[in-house]
Structures are given as structure tokens and as C-alpha cells.
Amino acid sequence: MDIIFYHPSFNSDYWINALRKAMPQVNVRAWTAGDNAPADYALVWHPPVEMLKGRKLKGVFALGAGVDAILGQLSANPGMLADDIPLFRLEDTGMGSQMQEYAVSQVLHWFRRFDDYQALKQQSRWQQLEEYAHGDFTVGILGAGVLGSKVAESLLPWGFPVRCWSRSRKSLPGVQSFAGPEELGDFLQGTRVLINLLPNTPETVGLINQSLLNQLAEHCYVMNLARGVHVVEADLLAALESGKVKGAMLDVFSREPLPADNPLWAHPRVAMTPHIAAFTRPTEAIEFISHTIGKLERGETVSGRVDRVRGY
Ligand SMILES: NC(=O)c1ccc[n+]([C@@H]2O[C@H](COP(=O)([O-])OP(=O)(O)OC[C@H]3O[C@@H](n4cnc5c(N)ncnc54)[C@H](O)[C@@H]3O)[C@@H](O)[C@H]2O)c1
Numbered sequence: 001m002d003i004i005f006y007h008p009s010f011n012s013d014y015w016i017n018a019l020r021k022a023m024p025q026v027n028v029r030a031w032t033a034g035d036n037a038p039a040d041y042a043l044v045w046h047p048p049v050e051m052l053k054g055r056k057l058k059g060v061f062a063l064g065a066g067v068d069a070i071l072g073q074l075s076a077n078p079g080m081l082a083d084d085i086p087l088f089r090l091e092d093t094g095m096g097s098q099m100q101e102y103a104v105s106q107v108l109h110w111f112r113r114f115d116d117y118q119a120l121k122q123q124s125r126w127q128q129l130e131e132y133a134h135g136d137f138t139v140g141i142l143g144a145g146v147l148g149s150k151v152a153e154s155l156l157p158w159g160f161p162v163r164c165w166s167r168s169r170k171s172l173p174g175v176q177s178f179a180g181p182e183e184l185g186d187f188l189q190g191t192r193v194l195i196n197l198l199p200n201t202p203e204t205v206g207l208i209n210q211s212l213l214n215q216l217a218e219h220c221y222v223m224n225l226a227r228g229v230h231v232v233e234a235d236l237l238a239a240l241e242s243g244k245v246k247g248a249m250l251d252v253f254s255r256e257p258l259p260a261d262n263p264l265w266a267h268p269r270v271a272m273t274p275h276i277a278a279f280t281r282p283t284e285a286i287e288f289i290s291h292t293i294g295k296l297e298r299g300e301t302v303s304g305r306v307d308r309v310r311g312y
Pocket residue numbers: 065066067090091092095142143144145146147148165166167168180197198199200201203204225226227251252275276277278279312
């Protein structure tokens with residue numbers, strides 16, 4: 001069996017060696033321009049069109065959780081990957097616990113009013129503020145898939161009411177589940193902290209806009225861990241100015257790197273990180289990929305297959 005590998009920024013040698021160790025019976029090679037030799041599987045991130053075009057592969061693995069970029073490439077380049085070649089993505093592979101750390105630490109930061117205390121410190125003011133109550137700090141998670149469910153689960157032990165919104169109803173113990181566009185309004189009403197973990201699809205682009213923000217609890221908080229295009233930045237800035245949104249924590253942006261003149265940089269109530277909420281971890285990713293390939297080769301059912309029409 002032959003596997004080709006391409007990632008624009010990962011250390012290919014490291015990955016190839018680790019893949020060879022995990023699957024000693026497989027020939028793994030880094031794909032380079034002009035390589036048209038046959039392969040069974042391709043492991044990719046932002047692959048050049050010519051790497052995949054015309055290949056008869058058994059499967060393609062995206063080396064991340066989100067497949068918006070590769071699906072965008074496929075629709076811009078008809079014929080890049082035949083419709084019957086399955087596309088897989090990474091499910092969790094260590095990203096779940098990273099998302100949990102990120103979300104829990106930031107929710108606690110807001111809940112314990114460290115943002116307010118930081119602002120008071122800037123003014124050299126010693127002032128004790130009233131405590132927030134857990135019951136007034138409902139956390140709502142947009143997208144209750146692999147990562148959203150893990151984030152929901154990690155917030156429960158802290159005593160926050162937790163709810164989620166997804167396409168179909170979920171049964172996560174202790175989490176109130178809302179489903180579909182008809183229940184979005186009820187989900188938003190009373191949500192004090194909104195955490196976004198939706199995939200980027202035509203249905204979810206621009207979802208976090210003025211109308212959605214208006215339906216959240218007063219003095220709410222917004223955390224975007226999914227994709228920048230979900231948030232209408234001008235609407236978020238307006239909601240910050242009006243006080244409707246008290247603070248935002250953003251990991252992803254409609255343009256990355258975020259341009260230096262973007263007003264989000266300077267906003268005192270916006271915190272940000274450069275798309276690092278959850279990294280692809282080689283050991284866990286390779287374990288998932290080798291396990292999935294093993295199952296595919298034995299004709300068994302696997303998870304992680306992307307629905308190319310649905311967009312995630
Ligand atoms: N910032 C980062 O570092 C980082 C890292 C990994 C993943 N991500 C993002 O997180 C996203 C989620 O990852 P995942 O593995 O949990 O995905 P997933 O496919 O397991 O979960 C997606 C969830 O969104 C819901 N959903 C999709 N479309 C919907 C719609 N129109 N209406 C309501 N619900 C809808 C689904 O029902 C599902 O619950 C990825 O697509 C990626 O963009 C970001």
C-alpha cells in the first residue's frame with residue numbers, strides 16, 4: 001500500500017517517519033510536484049490541485065478537523081477529486097481536550113470577573129466587585145459535534161447551566177439540547193456565554209450577526225473557536241460598543257493573519273489568539289489515520305467521513 005503526504009507547514013520528515021513506524025507495512029512518501037506515481041491514500045492540508053487530480057485513491061484524509069478549505073478547493077477545481085473518493089477528517093485526536101482547556105479557562109476568567117479586575121488595575125483602583133452567580137452564567141455552545149460535546153461536558157463540573165445547538169437533537173447528560181433553526185431563538189434566550197464550534201458551511205457563514213447577538217442575555221460574552229466567517233465583525237464591534245456584549249475571545253478571523261488595521265486588535269474588551277485553540281497532534285492524528293485505514297482495508301465501518309454535499 002502507498003500513502004502520499006502533503007502539508008504546507010508541518011515537518012514532513014517527522015510525519016513520514018512517524019507514519020512509517022505506525023504502519024510498517026506501508027510505503028509512505030512526501031508528495032512533491034511532478035509525482036504521478038500511484039498511491040492508495042493521500043494525507044493532505046491545502047494540497048496543490050495536481051497532487052490529487054486524476055488519482056484513483058481509496059481515500060483522502062484532511063489533516064485537521066475543519067474541511068472548509070479543502071471543500072472550497074474541490075468546488076473551485078472540478079475534477080480535483082472524483083466524487084466517489086471518500087474524504088475523511090480528524091475526529092478529536094487531542095483537539096477535544098485543547099478546546100476544553102481553552103473554553104473552561106476563558107469562561108472562568110469572565111465568571112470570576114478577571115476582565116473587570118484587569119480594567120480596575122489599569123486605573124490603580126482597589127475595588128471588590130459583586131460575585132456573579134453560576135445560575136446567571138448559562139453557557140450555550142453552537143455546534144454539538146465532536147468538539148462542541150467535549151466542551152459542553154467540561155463546563156458542567158463547574159456548575160454552569162450548559163446548553164447546545166446543533167442540526168439534530170443530542171442526548172448529552174446534563175446538557176440542554178436545542179436543534180434546528182426553529183429552536184435557535186430559544187437556545188439564544190438566556191445564553192450568557194456563547195461558544196462557537198460550528199463547521200464553516202453556507203448555512204453557518206455570518207450566523208453570529210446583529211440579530212443573533214441581540215437575542216443573547218444582556219452583558220453576554222462571545223467566544224469564537226471555529227471559523228472567522230461565522231462572525232460578522234462589524235456587528236460584534238457594534239454590540240461591544242452598545243454594551244450588549246461585554247467581552248469577546250476570538251481565535252479565528254475572517255482574514256488570517258488579522259490585518260494590523262483591524263479594529264479588533266485595539267478593542268479593550270476583545271482578547272484574541274492566532275488560530276491556536278486546537279492543534280493537530282501528530283501522535284493522536286496518526287493513530288486515528290492508521291486505525292481508520294486498517295478498518296477501511298478490512299471493509300469495516302469507519303467514522304470521520306465527510307459529507308461533501310452537506311459541507312462537513
Ligand atoms: N480554532 C481551531 O484551532 C480549530 C481547531 C479544530 C476545529 N476547529 C473548527 O471546529 C469545527 C467543529 O469541529 P468538530 O470536529 O466538532 O465538527 P463536527 O462535524 O463533529 O460538529 C459539527 C456540529 O455542528 C452542527 N451543525 C452543522 N451545521 C449546522 C447547522 N446548519 N445548524 C445547526 N448545527 C449545525 C452539527 O450538527 C454538529 O453538531 C470545525 O469544523 C473547525 O472549523 C477549529
